[in-house]
Amino acid sequence: MREGNNRTCQLCTHGWDNFKNLTTEELEIVNEHRFEAGYLAGEIIMKQGSPCSNMIFLASGIGKAYIEGIDGKRIIIGFLRPGDMLVGPGLYGNNRHNYSLSAITNLRACFIDSAIIKEMVIKNGKFAEGLIKDISFKAENTFQQLLNLTQKKMHGRLSDGLLYLSNELFKSDNFKCMLTRQELGEFTNMTKESVVRILNEFDKEGILKVNGDQIQILDMEKLEHISISG
Template identity: 50%
Template sequence: MDFKPCNSCGSCPVAWDNFKNLTEAQIKEIDASRFEAKYKAGEVIFKQGSPTPNAVFMASGLAKLYLETDEGKRVIIALVKPGRLIGGPGIFIDNTHYFNLVAVKDSTVCFIEMKMLKKMVHDNGDFAEGFLRDISIKALASLKKIISFSQKKMNGRLAEGLLYLSDQVFNSDEFNSCLTRQEIGELTLMTKESTVRLLKEFDEEGILQVRGSNIKILDKERLAKIMQSG
């Protein structure tokens, strides 16, 4: 869906659900502290270690949220779709980004001043509860992924990653992942070489049809069994 600039977060078709807890006057305060920016695929939206003067809201496109280790290895935490607010754990600790956010598709992003969101947290209990719930859901999803992947072999991790793309990112069994083999490996904690090999095996076994970045899941039941038995 193409994103058309909105005059207000209250009328945005992909607005963060928690904004519904704000009054009309509070929405106007948010609007006054908000600005939009467009990013081409591959452009950095924010960098790990940089300050967090603003929260980031995905209005259109797709971005990858990833952690980079001191050794230069990357782990993709999630793919970020429109409707998600990205703040990170540093918001209320040291005002530092602990992840990188990079556009995977051409994207439109809204920046909202953190001091304004913090004001809403102090002034509006329902908004504060919604903010905590949002942070908790994301933290729990990351924890579940770490636990799940630590208990799986490579084929199980790839299967889980593909089902994540199908069910939670693209909502379809056939999609253009917009990801390189390297990035799929970073999403599933594997090397590029292992990712290429397993995708080819899944294709040859009739589980998938893989054509470049286009992936079609042919046998979802079998893929789910590989994930579970991983």
């Protein structure tokens, strides 16, 4: 981890959208209670069960949020990109982070005192509504992911994961997958071996082309059909 504040909230090009609802004075208060740190790929930024003393915002890079379960088994519940905020029900619940966050790429993260965010929620109705919308959006996605992981077969789950990586995370049908096969398994609720097997099947069927870390989706329509049919 590398420490230091290299920017301000006012000048940040990857700030959380909801900060636009703050007044100039309120944003200055947030900036005064902000701490920025850099992380290398693979480093843990936040541990499940740790206190919600700070809100975490991604300024650059890509991170993964995951739940740690029985016998160390992990389920990846989402990915963070610049401008995203990490918050969970623990902020107004048990005051604990409900999942862990680690760096997939080198990244920089901003930590802002949770007490300051709660103060803004009380003072600024638009900011409070923006926070509720953000939490609600993440909850809806988690519910849909839970449904997919428990009711779809493996081919459908892996298709869902590949479509998310293509459409949402990398925004390209030809991308360098920064996730290991183990991480793809943690994201789609299957073993690493099953991920490798189904990727090979998709490759042989001409649905996609796999060359090491590089994945190119050749037949988006067919991949979407597998995703829907489960």
